[in-house]
Amino acid sequence: SQTIHQWPATLVQPVGSPLSLECTVEGTSNPNLYWYRQAAGRGLQLLFYSVGIGQISSEVPQNLSASRPQDRQFILSSKKLLLSDSGFYLCAWSVHGGDLMTLSYNEQFFGPGTRLTVL
Amino acid sequence: RKEVEQDPGPFNVPEGATVAFNCTYSNSASQSFFWYRQDCRKEPKLLMSVYSSGNEDGRFTAQLNRASQYISLLIRDSKLSDSATYLCVVIGTGGSYIPTFGRGTSLIVHP
Numbered sequence: 628s629q630t631i632h633q634w635p636a637t638l639v640q641p642v643g644s645p646l647s648l649e650c651t652v653e654g655t656s657n658p659n660l661y662w663y664r665q666a667a668g669r670g671l672q673l674l675f676y677s678v679g680i681g682q683i684s685s686e687v688p689q690n691l692s693a694s695r696p697q698d699r700q701f702i703l704s705s706k707k708l709l710l711s712d713s714g715f716y717l718c719a720w721s722v723h724g725g726d727l728m729t730l731s732y733n734e735q736f737f738g739p740g741t742r743l744t745v746l
Numbered sequence: 747r748k749e750v751e752q753d754p755g756p757f758n759v760p761e762g763a764t765v766a767f768n769c770t771y772s773n774s775a776s777q778s779f780f781w782y783r784q785d786c787r788k789e790p791k792l793l794m795s796v797y798s799s800g801n802e803d804g805r806f807t808a809q810l811n812r813a814s815q816y817i818s819l820l821i822r823d824s825k826l827s828d829s830a831t832y833l834c835v836v837i838g839t840g841g842s843y844i845p846t847f848g849r850g851t852s853l854i855v856h857p
Contacts, residue, residue, distance in 0.1 A: 670849035671790070671833070686844065717789055734780055735835075735845065737789035 629654035633718050633738035640745055646691075646705040648741050650718030653699065658720040660701040661735060662693055665715040677701060678723065708745045716741045749773065750836045752848035759855055763824045767851045769834030770816045777838035779817045781808055784831045784850065793819075793832070824855045 630653045640646060652658050662674040673686045675693035683693050690709060694702045701718055717740045721733040751770045759765050771779075779796035794801060796817045800809040807820040817834055831850040 671847040673844055676844065715787075734792050734795060736792065740789045742787070 629720070629736065631718060631720055631736060631738040633716075633741055635741055636739065637742045638744070640708050640743065642710055642745055643707045646703070646708050646712070646743070648703040648716055648718075648743075650701040650703075650738055651699055652720045655699070655720070655722070657698055657723045659723055659733070660695065661719040661721075662701065662703050663717040663719065663737075665717065667714070671717070674703070710745050713743055713745045716743055750834060750846045750848040752832075752834055752851045754849060754851060756852035756854050759824055759853070761824055761826060761855055761857055763855075764820065764822045765824055765853065766818055766820045767832055767834075767853075768816050768818050769836075769848050769851075770814075771836045771846075772815070773836075773838065774812070774815060775838055776815075776836045779808075779810055779837070780835040781806075781817075781819050782833040782835060782847075784833055786830075790833055790847075821853075824853075826855050826857065829853055829855045 633650050660677045663671045664674055665671050674691060675683055675685055677683050677695045680695055680698055683695060690707065691703060691705050703716060718738040719735040721735045749772050757765055781793040782790040783793045784790040794803050794806060794808050796808040796810050798810055805822045809818045819832060821828055831852050833850045834848040835845050837845050
């Protein structure tokens with residue numbers, strides 16, 4: 628069966644510090660991978676998605692970046708955190724659809740999330 | 747108009763009640779629809795997909811109304827453990843195939 632891991636579970640960082648959140652998936656190959664952020668009392672905001680190694684698409688302009696150095700590894704980074712970066716960061720995967728069309732038919736499965744507080 | 751809208755609630759119901767949530771979407775070309783459940787401070791978990799013909803899983807029934815552009819979730823015989831936030835997801839909005847999540851509807855089931 629497939630599992631998805633995220634770490635750390637919680638993180639408190641000062642403004643201006645760097646960030647690196649990691650997500651790994653087991654039990655599947657070539658998944659589509661996603662990073663979401665959920666601010667307190669708000670909906671899920673898609674930040675990045677990836678359909679393959681080295682392929683990253685950004686959904687919103689921000690001071691965050693993402694990388695996919697290996698098939699089942701997705702990393703979210705920042706060089707300098709802002710207060711507004713606080714939130715619940717969720718990684719998700721879905722079965723690889725091969726292209727954007729088939730991407731649409733596959734449900735997503737989420738990791739346990741990282742709760743980030745920027746002070 | 748927001749792409750995907752849900753009544754945030756909370757819906758406060760007694761155990762055993764039947765409760766229904768709707769989720770409206772703006773793009774008539776939307777392709778796929780799902781309901782997720784999210785417990786407090788936890789990740790969303792897939793509850794069920796929503797098919798054109800509707801689908802049922804135990805006490806849960808999901809339906810799609812393309813003409814009026816909404817999906818619904820019906821929960822029968824509510825349990826205390828059903829208390830959570832229910833998120834609807836629509837794929838294929840605004841010309842994109844990226845999932846769009848609603849903000850969720852909060853359900854509180856009390857004894």
